[in-house]
Amino acid sequence: MQPLFKHPNFVHFWIGQIASSFAFQMLSVGIGWQMYDLTNSPMALGLVGLCQFLPQLLLTLVVGHVADRYNRRLICVCTRFTMAMTVGILVYGNMTSTVSANMIYTCAVLLGTARAFEMPANQAILPNLIPSALLSRAVSAMASAREISVIAGPALGGLIYLLGPTTLYASSMSCFLLSCVIMFLLRYNFTVTTKSPINIEHLFGGLTFIRGNKVILGSVSLDMFAVLLGGATALLPIVAKDILQTGPWGLGLLRCAPALGALLMSVYLARHPLTHSVGKIMFAAVAIFGVATIVFGLSESLILSMLALTLLGASDMISVVIRSTLVQLETPDDMRGRVSAANSVFIGSSNQLGEFESGVTAAWFGVVPAIIIGGVGTIAVVGLWMHLFPDLLKRRTLDKEND
Known part of the structure; x- marks a missing residue:
């Protein structure tokens, strides 16, 4: 079997993903730190996540249809160019000293809208670039690309922010433009395999398939609720500044710690793909995610916090690889856009909506109790989902034909 990185199109796509993810991660550091600097409000940080999630939720049916009917490569090109121009607004706002919380909220909505169209198209491209036997390894390799960016992006972003937010946003915009060019040059021929009529049944096809x-359904919802409850990334600026008594550089280190754990795990899984007991492994990984969240919430040490976040990232990566591979392997190509769009809502719920949930609970109960409550809730969800989805618990292999 030909090695994964011997496929030129996959390598091209992989590099483009690094550039795009690098841009977004640097941007997240800048927006998070600047918003907290402007407002000193945990709720404001949560609202940034909500502004990014709502367009994704509202456009779910539309973006899935678009990804199944139009060239997915060109969709990625257009959306990444839109994100670059959106970051350009923040560059202008900081250069003219007109940046405000409302400007950041507006840009968050625009970014969320662009990502709503990009995510299903981007996910649906991958199975067409490599043989299905290599898909699990490809998912792990793509995760590695993202985590490389997540490690380098926040760490470098925190350092660049010391030079000013304008410099940081300009760097992020440049990476988005680079990714745009790389995707434009990707050799990918898209053909519409079905011309079924556009009706309610067609638009809801992705959600119907998952249900x-x-x-x-069990894997995507388990991952969603785990990160929704246990994810505390929106609170990292507060933890870094108020609890750990550090600056933007410390925030960058905290942001890259989960990515380090995820990167190490994704590299391991790319070389040693999961071949047995994938259901039990997924439940165990999510339970560890909850325990790591509790340790992070109790920590008052930068080193211990980074170790807990590293373990958190590694366990989350196991869940991500299992979920993503199951979705891609069991979905027909002519439905991958709609299914990926529906899956993106689950992902967005866990990430952006999770940030909003963290901001609200922190405002109500305090930062530390909010993080601990989230970790305990994640462990509770694991127990409940083992009862609700016995088929997932009993699943032995990723490929149903070999189960």
Whole structure:
């Protein structure tokens, strides 16, 4: 079997993903730190996440249809160019000293809208670039690309922010433009394999497919609720500044710690793909995610906090690889856009909506109790989901034909 990185199109796509993810991670550091600097409000940090999630939720049916009917490569090109121009607004706002919380909220909505169209198209491209036997390794390799960016992006972003937010946003915009060019040059021929009429049944096809497949429904919903409850990334600026008594550089280190754990795990999984007991492994990984969240919430040491976040990232990566591979392997190509769009809502719920949830609970109960409550809630969800989705618990392999 030809090695994964011997496929030129996959390598091209992989590099483009690094550039795009690098841009977004640097941007997240800048927006998070500047918003907290402007407002000193945990709720404001949560609202940034909500502004990015709502467009994704509202456009779910539309973006899935678009990804199934139009060239997915060109969709990625257009959306990444839109993100670059959106970051350009923040560059202008900081250069003219007109940046405000409302400007950041507006840019968050624009970014969320662009990502709503990009995510299903980007996810649906991958199975067409490599043989299906290599898909699990490809998912792990793509995760590695993202985590490389997540490690370098926040760390470098925190340092660049010391030169001023304008410099940081300009760097992020440049990376988005680079990714745009790389995707434009990707050799990818898209053909519409079905011309079924556009109706309610067609638009809801992705959600219907997920609901009818208990293994996929269980895996995506488990991952969603785990990160929704246990994810505390929106609170990292507060933890860094108020609890750990550090600056933007410390925030960058905290942001890259989960990525370090995820990167190490994704590299391991790319070389040693999961071949047995994938259901039990997924539940165990999510439970560890909850425990790591509790340790992070109790920590008052930068080193211990980074270790807890590293473990958190590694366990989350196991869940991500299992979920993503199951979705791609069991979905027909002519439905991958709609299914990926529906899956993106689950991902967005866990990430952006999770940031909003963290901001609200921190405002109500305090930062530390909010993080601990989230970790305990994640462990509770694991126990409940083991009872609700026995088929997922019993799943032995990623490929149903070999189960």
